[in-house]
Amino acid sequence: MAQHGDRLLGDDPALTAGFGRTADHRGVAVLGVDRGADLATRRAKNGGALTVPGYRTALRVIAHAAKFDLPVVSLINMPGADASPKSERFGQSQAIADLIAAMGQLTVPNIVVFLGEGHSGGALGFANANRLLMLDDSLFNVASPEAVAAILRGQQTVSEAIDLLPMTAKQLQQRGLVDQIIAHDQPDLVTVIGHQILKQLAPLSALTPAELIAQREAKFQDFLAQWPL
Numbered sequence: 001m002a003q004h005g006d007r008l009l010g011d012d013p014a015l016t017a018g019f020g021r022t023a024d025h026r027g028v029a030v031l032g033v034d035r036g037a038d039l040a041t042r043r044a045k046n047g048g049a050l051t052v053p054g055y056r057t058a059l060r061v062i063a064h065a066a067k068f069d070l071p072v073v074s075l076i077n078m079p080g081a082d083a084s085p086k087s088e089r090f091g092q093s094q095a096i097a098d099l100i101a102a103m104g105q106l107t108v109p110n111i112v113v114f115l116g117e118g119h120s121g122g123a124l125g126f127a128n129a130n131r132l133l134m135l136d137d138s139l140f141n142v143a144s145p146e147a148v149a150a151i152l153r154g155q156q157t158v159s160e161a162i163d164l165l166p167m168t169a170k171q172l173q174q175r176g177l178v179d180q181i182i183a184h185d186q187p188d189l190v191t192v193i194g195h196q197i198l199k200q201l202a203p204l205s206a207l208t209p210a211e212l213i214a215q216r217e218a219k220f221q222d223f224l225a226q227w228p229l
Contacts (some may be wrong), residue, residue, distance in 0.1 A: 011053060011057070012050055012051050012053045012054030012057060013044050013045050013046075014033055014034060014035070014045040014046055014047075014048050014049065014050050014051075014054055014078070015031065015032070015033055015034075015050060015054040015057055015058065016030070016031075016032040016033075016034060017029075017030065017031050017032070017057055017058060017061045018030060018061070019061075019064075019065075019070065022194070022197070022198055022201075023194055023195075023198065024198060026071075026201075027068070027070045028070055028071050028072070028073055029061050029062060029064065029065035029070045029071070029072045029073070030072075030073050030074075030075070031058050031061060031062075031072065031073070031074040031075070031126060032074070032075040033048055033050060033054075033074075033075070033076050033077060033078040033123075033126070034048060034077060035047050035048025035049075035077050035078055035079065035116070035117075036048065046082055047079060048077060048078035048079060049078065049079055049080060049081060049082040049083070049122065050078065050081055050082060050122055051081075051082045051084075051086075051087050051090075051092070052087055052090040052091060052092050052095045055081075055092075055095035055096055055098070055099050055125060056095055056098075058099055058125070058126070059095075059098060059099055059102055062099075062102055062103065062106060062110075063102070065106075065108055066106055066107050066108055069108055070108060071108050071109040071110065071111070071201055071204070071205075072103075072106065072108060072109070072110040072111070073110070073111050073112075073113070073197055074110070074111070074112040074113070074126040074127075074129070075112075075113050075115055076112060076113065076114050076115060076116075076118040076123055076126055076127070077114075077115045077116035077117060077118070077138075078116075078117065078118060078119070078122060078123055079117055079119055079120075079122075079144060080119045080120035080121070080122040080123065080143070080144070081096055081120060081121060081122030081125075082122075093121075096121045096122065096124075096125045097121075099125035099126070100121070100124060100125050100128050103125070103126065103127075103128035103129065103216075104128040104213070104216055104217065105213060106212065106213070107209035107212065107213070108209075108212070109130050109131075109201055109204035109205060109207070109212060110128075110129045110130055110131075110216075111129055111130065111131045111132075111133065111197055111200055111201065111204075112126050112127045112129040112131075112132055112133070113133045113134070113135075113193060113196075113197065114132070114133070114134040114135065114138040114139070114140050114169070115135055115138060116135070116138055116139075117138065117139050117144065118138070118139065118140045119139070119140070119141055119142070119143050119144045119147070120142060120143055123140060127140065128216060128220070129216065130200075130204050130212060130215055130216055130219070131179045131180070131200040131204065132172075132177060132178045132179055133178070133179060133180045133181075133182060133193075133196055133197070133200065134169035134172070134173075134178050134180075134181055134182070135169065135181075135182050135183075135184040136169050136170070136181050136182065136183050136184055137169075137184050138169055138184075139167045139168060139169075140167060140169075140172060140178075141165055141166070141167030142165065148165060169181045175223055175226055176219075176222055176223060177219070177220075177223045179200065180196055180199075180200065182196055
């Protein structure tokens with residue numbers, strides 16, 4: 001059952017949100033960010049860069065998930081959040097911050113799966129999760145490799161920027177942030193991803209709401225502790 005719009009600014013075509021059932025017939029809330037498959041759909045979906053209505057729609061869905069005790073699964077392929085003047089005018093940074101906070105305080109399990117790119121606070125809004133899964137060729141970082149290289153103003157190449165800031169699935173798994181890497185070239189990849197989600201949900205379902213919240217916080221605190229101030 002799809003959900004549309006934030007009941008204030010409208011709908012965001014880059015976000016697919018709603019409720020369904022897993023292969024074992026368990027109810028689940030699903031948030032999917034899609035950057036499009038061709039020129040026409042990329043234009044329609046803003047290249048996967050979510051706007052304020054997208055984040056607020058996600059907030060509405062996870063609030064229902066918590067109310068009805070449904071785990072949340074987010075499927076991410078996005079360059080980051082929309083940075084247009086319109087989005088800034090309507091409170092983009094606040095909408096992202098609200099989603100990060102709400103995901104962190106969810107009393108139900110939440111899992112994020114990176115299917116392609118996932119960068120900046122735009123992706124982090126969905127990634128404050130109990131479990132992080134990544135396809136082996138996907139990326140997750142504060143910014144895209146190209147943006148990092150541009151910020152460094154030529155001091156680093158794209159490949160050097162990747163080495164400087166861990167963003168690949170393998171690097172992030174070595175640092176304890178990513179729980180499972182999924183090979184992207186497997187036959188019937190959708191089924192494989194579904195099985196991995198169920199595998200990760202099983203132990204989380206036994207945790208209390210307080211334990212779920214504490215586990216998320218510990219996961220990111222352990223990751224941050226690897227970098228000295």
